Amino acid sequence: MGGSEAGDDSKPKGNRGISFLDFIMRIVAILGTLGSAIAMGTTNETLPSFEQFIRFKAEYKNLPTFTFFVVANGIVSAYLAVSLVLSILHIVMSGARITRVVLIFFDTVMMAFLTSGASAAAAIVYLAHKGNASANWIAICQQYNSFCDRASGSLVGSFIGVLVFLLIIILSALALSRN
Amino acid sequence: MGGSEAGDDSKPKGNRGISFLDFIMRIVAILGTLGSAIAMGTTNETLPSFEQFIRFKAEYKNLPTFTFFVVANGIVSAYLAVSLVLSILHIVMSGARITRVVLIFFDTVMMAFLTSGASAAAAIVYLAHKGNASANWIAICQQYNSFCDRASGSLVGSFIGVLVFLLIIILSALALSRN
Numbered sequence: 219m220g221g222s223e224a225g226d227d228s229k230p231k232g233n234r235g236i237s238f239l240d241f242i243m244r245i246v247a248i249l250g251t252l253g254s255a256i257a258m259g260t261t262n263e264t265l266p267s268f269e270q271f272i273r274f275k276a277e278y279k280n281l282p283t284f285t286f287f288v289v290a291n292g293i294v295s296a297y298l299a300v301s302l303v304l305s306i307l308h309i310v311m312s313g314a315r316i317t318r319v320v321l322i323f324f325d326t327v328m329m330a331f332l333t334s335g336a337s338a339a340a341a342i343v344y345l346a347h348k349g350n351a352s353a354n355w356i357a358i359c360q361q362y363n364s365f366c367d368r369a370s371g372s373l374v375g376s377f378i379g380v381l382v383f384l385l386i387i388i389l390s391a392l393a394l395s396r397n
Numbered sequence: 398m399g400g401s402e403a404g405d406d407s408k409p410k411g412n413r414g415i416s417f418l419d420f421i422m423r424i425v426a427i428l429g430t431l432g433s434a435i436a437m438g439t440t441n442e443t444l445p446s447f448e449q450f451i452r453f454k455a456e457y458k459n460l461p462t463f464t465f466f467v468v469a470n471g472i473v474s475a476y477l478a479v480s481l482v483l484s485i486l487h488i489v490m491s492g493a494r495i496t497r498v499v500l501i502f503f504d505t506v507m508m509a510f511l512t513s514g515a516s517a518a519a520a521i522v523y524l525a526h527k528g529n530a531s532a533n534w535i536a537i538c539q540q541y542n543s544f545c546d547r548a549s550g551s552l553v554g555s556f557i558g559v560l561v562f563l564l565i566i567i568l569s570a571l572a573l574s575r576n
Contacts, residue, residue, distance in 0.1 A: 280531035283520045315574040322570040326505065326563055333509045334516040341462045341517035342524070346532070352459040353525070355534045384505055387566075391501040394573040395494040 233312035236393045240386055241305045247382040248298045250375035251332065255291035257372035258284055258339070263365035276358070276365040283342045284369065290335030291376055294328050301325070308393070315397055322390045329383035336376035343370050412491035415572045419565055420484045426561040427477045429554035430511065434470035436551035437463055437518070442544035455537070455544040462521045463548065469514030470555055473507050480504070487572070494576055501569045508562035515555035522549050 262277035278284035304321050308314055346366055349357030359366035441456035457463035483500050487493055525545055528536030538545035 276531065281529060282523065282527075319567070319570045319574050323567045326508070326566050329505070330508065330512045330559060330563065333512040337513035337516040338520035341520040344461065345521070345524075345534075348461075350460060352455065353534075353537045355524075355532075358532045380509060384509065387505050388498070388502045391498045391570060391573060394570060395498050395576070397574070 233393045233396055234309060236389050237305065237308035237312055240389055241302065241309060243382050243386055243389075244298050244302055244305055247379045247386070248295050250378040250382065251291045251295040251298065252375075254336075254372045254375035254379070255288050255295065257368060257375070258291070259288045261365055261368035261372075263362050265361060276362040278369075281342060283338045287335045287339035287372075287376070290331055291379075294332045294335075294379065297324070297328050312393075313397055315394065318390050318394050322387055322394075325383060325387050325390070329380060329387065332376060332383065333380050336373060336380060339369070339376070340373055343373060412572045412575055413488060415568050416484065416487040416491055419568055420481065420488060422561050422565050422568075423477050423481055423484055426558045426565070427474050429557040429561065430470045430474040430477065431554075433515075433551045433554035433558070434467050434474065436554070437470070437548060438467045440544055440547035440551075442541050444540060455541040457548075460521060462517045466514045466518035466551075466555070469510055470558075473511045473514075473558065476503070476507050491572075492576055494573065497569050497573050501566055501573075504562060504566050504569070508559060508566065511555060511562065512559050515552060515559060518548070518555070519552055522552060 258278050262275060264275045278288055301321065301324070304317055307317060308321075343366070345355060345357075346362075346369070347357060347359045349355050437457050441454060443454045457467055480500065480503070483496055486496060487500075522545070524534060524536075525541075525548070526536060526538045528534050
């Protein structure tokens, strides 16, 4: 990983490559999580009703799990934006150790937070699609079609974010082991 | 962290302490995840019914998310048992680098897997307790009281496992940075 470049001190150069990759991947994760937060946060569907005063409206605020999903994605994308500072620092100072350990810690916490939000939302999206006969929960997607599609789609960016976090953490560990 | 012991080469000794802590924490995580899998996997509740041929039975198999939870906890506890081998190796060879990076990778994957199972189950447990008015999902816990208590309780071991994984990963990163 960049270690093939000829040079007197190949290890720091390799770490510089890793740090640059880290920076790019954080941008990807920001796009994914921010996209997820916006996609879930802005979708709503109002069903036409014959009764004038009764309106059925589906939006993320009505489902606490989806609210958690939007909040988690928002916080994680904000964290990722802040973490870019340390990421740039690691490109410049490729021999850094303590800041890498600090970053691994926060990355792992944020990865768990994001995984938590994405998985909880996925469980509810699954339920909305399939329903559950034994619990008597109906599949609301049959009514709220476009809301369900949007909610399902918004999971993608979040899970991409989880995968990117996994790569970021392993790259940081690799950089630490080469120092 | 063990570094306070007097010695000529304090760093490897410190890593030995970290590796020993790693071993102990993996045991704790095994107990947590195995306990969760068993607690959720063995609970079921059959409601008394006046109709002879209709029986309402709540068990984890009827809720796909709970099945996922049991499988995830089972796989993670099995992984943790296997990982004890590398953990012991790190106590003996406290200067190891490559195996630590490998372990960080698998630990992170398993942490995400466990977080996913625990959070998805938590979303369903929350729904079972509170229900959701806008989606017309009833709070089944009012009927299946003991099933719900058991399912809620089984989340604890799993989330303890997630916290322990977080500590294990950060300790591994710390050990790598001291090598």
